[in-house]
Every structure is written in structure tokens, then in C-alpha cells.
Amino acid sequence: MTRPWVLVAAAGAVVLAAVEVFLGTGPSGVATGWAGGVVGALLLPVATQVGLLLGSVLFGLRVRQVVFGAMREIASFRCGGVTFTFRALPVTLRAQIGPWRSPVILRCWLAGLVSAVVGFAAVAAAWWWVPGAFGRGLSLAMSAFMLVKLWPKRVPLTTSTGWLLFSLPRIAEPERSDFLAAPLAARAYEALRSGDLDTAQQHADELGDRFPGINATVSCQIAVMESRGLYAPGVLTLLKFLSDNDVPPRKMAYLLAGLAGLGFKAVESGQMPAESLLPTAKKALQDAVSLGYPEFELSGTSGLLALIEGDAAEAVKLATTGAEYNHSPLSRADDFTTVARAHMALHDNAAARTALARAEELAPWSPRVTETRQRLSVT
Numbered sequence: 342m343t344r345p346w347v348l349v350a351a352a353g354a355v356v357l358a359a360v361e362v363f364l365g366t367g368p369s370g371v372a373t374g375w376a377g378g379v380v381g382a383l384l385l386p387v388a389t390q391v392g393l394l395l396g397s398v399l400f401g402l403r404v405r406q407v408v409f410g411a412m413r414e415i416a417s418f419r420c421g422g423v424t425f426t427f428r429a430l431p432v433t434l435r436a437q438i439g440p441w442r443s444p445v446i447l448r449c450w451l452a453g454l455v456s457a458v459v460g461f462a463a464v465a466a467a468w469w470w471v472p473g474a475f476g477r478g479l480s481l482a483m484s485a486f487m488l489v490k491l492w493p494k495r496v497p498l499t500t501s502t503g504w505l506l507f508s509l510p511r512i513a514e515p516e517r518s519d520f521l522a523a524p525l526a527a528r529a530y531e532a533l534r535s536g537d538l539d540t541a542q543q544h545a546d547e548l549g550d551r552f553p554g555i556n557a558t559v560s561c562q563i564a565v566m567e568s569r570g571l572y573a574p575g576v577l578t579l580l581k582f583l584s585d586n587d588v589p590p591r592k593m594a595y596l597l598a599g600l601a602g603l604g605f606k607a608v609e610s611g612q613m614p615a616e617s618l619l620p621t622a623k624k625a626l627q628d629a630v631s632l633g634y635p636e637f638e639l640s641g642t643s644g645l646l647a648l649i650e651g652d653a654a655e656a657v658k659l660a661t662t663g664a665e666y667n668h669s670p671l672s673r674a675d676d677f678t679t680v681a682r683a684h685m686a687l688h689d690n691a692a693a694r695t696a697l698a699r700a701e702e703l704a705p706w707s708p709r710v711t712e713t714r715q716r717l718s719v720t
Contacts (some may be wrong), residue, residue, distance in 0.1 A: 353378055357478050370474040376477025378473075379664035383477075384422035384434050385463060385486040389502050390434045392459025394450030403441035403527055406668050409434060415664050422531075426668065437668060440523040446509060453505025460487050460502065495695040497594045499635045515555050516589070522548055526548055530563045533568050541565050546694050556582075556592055563599070568671075570708030572607035576618065579603065598639060602627035602675075605645045606709070615649070623648075634639035637666055639713070641676035648683050656683035664699070681713050693717060 357378050361370035397404050403422075410428035417426040440449060457577050467480040512520065529544035530673025547563045548558040558583045579600050588596060603626040604622025607613040623646065629634045648656035655678040657680055664676035677700035684693035694717060700710045 353382075353482055357481060359479060360481070363473055366474050373474040374478035375478075377475035378482040379478075381467065381479040381482030382486055385460060385490070388463035388483075389435045389456045389487075389490050390436060390458040391544070392456035393452055393502070395434055395459065397436075397438045399455065400448045400451045401442055401450055402448055403439050405437040405439070405541060407434070407436045408668060417572040424668075439527055440520065441527060443521075443526050445520050445523060446512070446517075450507055450509055453502050453509070456502045457491065457506060460490060460695060467718030487501065495591055497591055497632070498638070518552055518555045519557040522552040523552070524554060526557045530564065533564060533705075534704075536704065537564070538565065538568055538706070541568065556586075556588070556596070560663065562598070563603070567603060567606070568707070570588075570610070572603055572610055573612035575603050575608050576600065576613065580621075590632050594629050594634040595630035595707070597625040597632065598634050598642065601629060601639070602642045605642065605649060609649055619649070622667045623685075637662070641667060641672060644676065644683070645679045648679055648686065653683040653686035656680075657687070668704040669708070674700040674710060676705050677703070678707070678709045678713050681717075685713075685716065691694075700718060 354375060358371045361367075361374045361531050364370065376685040382527060392430055394407065396402075405422070405469065406424045406426065408426045408428065410431040412429040415427050415429055419425070442448075442485050442624075445480070464480070464483045467476065467483050469474075471479050479691060487710040490501055491506070492501060493506075493508040494501040495504045495508070509520075522715060525548055529541045529548070532538070532541035532544065540647040541567050545558075545562045548561055559578065563578055564576045566572075566578070579596065583593075583596060585602070600615045601622045604613075604618050608615045608618055608622070626639065626642060626646070628641065642658045644656045644658070644660030644663055647653075647659055660679035660683065662675045666678065667673045677696045680696040681700065684690070684696060693713075697710070697713055697717060700707070701714070704710055
């Protein structure tokens with residue numbers, strides 16, 4: 342299925358060329374118009390994301406991470422509770438934003454409104470201030486992509502401005518309860534990031550009392566189990582939830598990605614037999630990708646699978662990629678741990694210690710990190 346932005350880009354290129362031909366600007370005008378279109382296609386998503394960040398700050402949402410650019414990470418630092426990451430190709434802006442306190446839905450809707458206002462302001466500025474063929478390309482592209490942003494869409498790792506404005510106020514159960522539970526779940530995840538497992542457990546227990554059986558609660562409970570090294574109970578809990586509930590595709594993608602990673606850890610640790618669980622976990626990984634979860638975001642999970650299946654060199658390659666692209670410190674710590682274990686399998690303990698040191702910077706309390714440190718200490 343062709344993605345909407347591809348259709349918009351193709352149609353836009355034809356429209357821009359037709360406009361410049363009609364105006365008689367010749368091939369140079371067409372090329373200049375196309376250049377403006379490319380810039381507009383890059384600027385408009387950045388503008389709406391800036392608006393969303395501004396709205397999040399104004400209306401009390403949680404901003405956990407801001408990522409400038411794409412491809413490989415070149416620098417990262419923390420300011421307060423926010424991690425700022427800079428990547429090699431400075432053409433995009435992404436952020437991890439979520440509810441932090443009630444009223445959840447109203448705060449998210451208002452942030453979406455600010456995103457739309459900033460996007461429209463950017464479009465108006467392009468039409469008003471940028472002349473010539475470049476300006477026409479810039480303005481037309483930004484206008485078209487603003488319409489795409491207003492289309493209600495929610496897929497793994499992406500929520501459109503239009504979804505926040507038009508779909509969120511009409512959200513039905515059980516997804517509405519997931520939103521209402523999000524502030525408490527966010528506090529549990531923050532506790533996990535800092536290694537405060539007891540506090541995380543308290544929040545997970547409270548979620549179980551206030552919002553039993555919903556996705557946000559079960560996911561949080563499983564995350565706590567995983568952080569304690571209880572991979573088998575986590576797998577069984579997740580399998581039961583999937584069998585008992587009709588999960589929409591977007592959340593199914595997240596849950597299947599989680600099942601794959603958790604299943605591989607259960608096999609690696611010997612908590613569950615590989616012959617029964619590994620096929621299920623591999624199928625979950627494939628299905629998560631088919632449901633829209635970006636495959637490169639699962640490189641670390643694929644690296645762990647390669648390690649389990651005895652391909653340590655491939656495990657180093659995939660898990661290193663996962664660590665470079667992943668934004669979550671806990672996931673990055675897992676990926677670096679996989680790299681360390683793969684280097685150990687390749688009899689390169691010096692490289693293993695280097696990778697493990699990166700993991701310890703992120704999550705020194707992680708069961709896989711501490712177990713790997715113990716194994717390295719006796720080799």
C-alpha cells in the first residue's frame with residue numbers, strides 16, 4: 342500500500358512543474374520550484390512538531406526526549422528530565438511526548454491545536470514572504486503536507502496532528518482508559534528508567550487496582566517483570582492478554598514487538614524452552630513489522646535473535662544498529678548488552694567490556710547487564 346506522503350510528493354512534483362511551465366520560467370524554474378518543494382516537505386513536519394512541543398510545555402504534557410535529525414547519533418545530553426539527541430542528518434524533528442497529569446485528553450487536544458496553529462502560520466509565512474519559483478514550490482509543498490498532517494492517522498511511533506484534533510475527543514473504550522491511565526503509567530516508566538523498581542512496582546500495582554485489564558496496565562506490569570528479570574512470567578502474561586482481548590493494529594504492533602524481545606530474553610536466560618517459544622517470538626517480530634512497526638527500530642531485537650541462533654557477528658552488527666537508533670535508555674542498554682555478549686561469543690572480551698560499559702552508563706541495575714558483568718569478571 343502506497344503511503345500518503347508518497348502520493349502527495351509525486352502529485353506535487355507534477356503540479357509544480359505544470360505551474361512553472363505555465364508561467365514560462367523554463368527548466369530552471371521547474372528545478373527551482375522542485376527545490377522549494379523539497380524544502381517545504383521537510384519544513385512543514387518540523388513546524389508542526391515544534392508546535393506540538395510548545396503545546397506540550399504550555400499544557401503540562403510530559404516531554405521525555407527530543408531528537409534532532411535522522412540516522413546515526415552524534416551527540417546527546419540531558420536538560421532537566423528531557424534528553425536531547427542530535428543525529429547525523431539534520432532534516433527531521435521528533436519527540437517523545439505523553440500525558441503526565443489530568444485532564445489527559447483535554448491537554449493532548451490543546452497541544453494538537455497549537456501544533457496545527459504553528460503549521461498554518463508556517464504555511465502563511467511561506468506564501469507571504471518567499472517569492473519566485475522557489476517560494477511557489479515551498480508554499481505549495483507546505484500547504485499539501487499540512488493537509489496530510491491534518492488527516493487523522495495513528496500508527497506505531499507516529500500520531501498526526503489531525504488525530505489529536507479530530508479523533509482523540511471521540512476516542513472510545515478501552516483506548517480512552519489507556520489515555521486516562523497514562524500519567525500513572527508514565528510515572529512507573531520514569532521509575533524504571535532510574536532503576537527504582539520498588540516505586541515502579543507500586544505504580545504498576547495501583548494501575549492494576551484502578552485500571553484492571555487494560556493495555557496500559559498490563560504493559561506496565563510486564564515492563565516491571567522484565568526489569569526484575571522475570572521474562573517467563575512476562576511472556577505468559579502478555580500471551581494471555583493477547584488471547585483474551587481484541588487489540589487494534591497499532592497497539593498490536595507494539596505488543597508483538599514486546600513479545601518478541603521478551604520471548605528472546607526468556608529463551609536466552611533458559612527460563613523457557615527454545616523449541617516451544619522461539620517460533621512464536623520470531624512470528625511476533627515479523628508480524629510487528631507487517632503491522633507498521635519500523636524494522637530498523639527492531640534491529641536490537643533481531644540482534645538478540647541472531648545471538649541465540651549462533652550468529653554472533655550478525656548479532657554485533659544488528660544490536661549496534663539498534664543501540665544507535667533507539668531512543669529509550671533501557672532498550673539501548675539491552676542492545677549494548679547484546680553487543681557485549683556477542684563479542685564474548687567471538688572471544689573478544691576487550692570489545693565486550695567496552696560495549697558493557699555503555700550499557701552500565703544507561704541501566705547498571707538491569708538483570709542482563711549485571712549478569713553479563715559477572716560473566717566477564719570470571720573470564
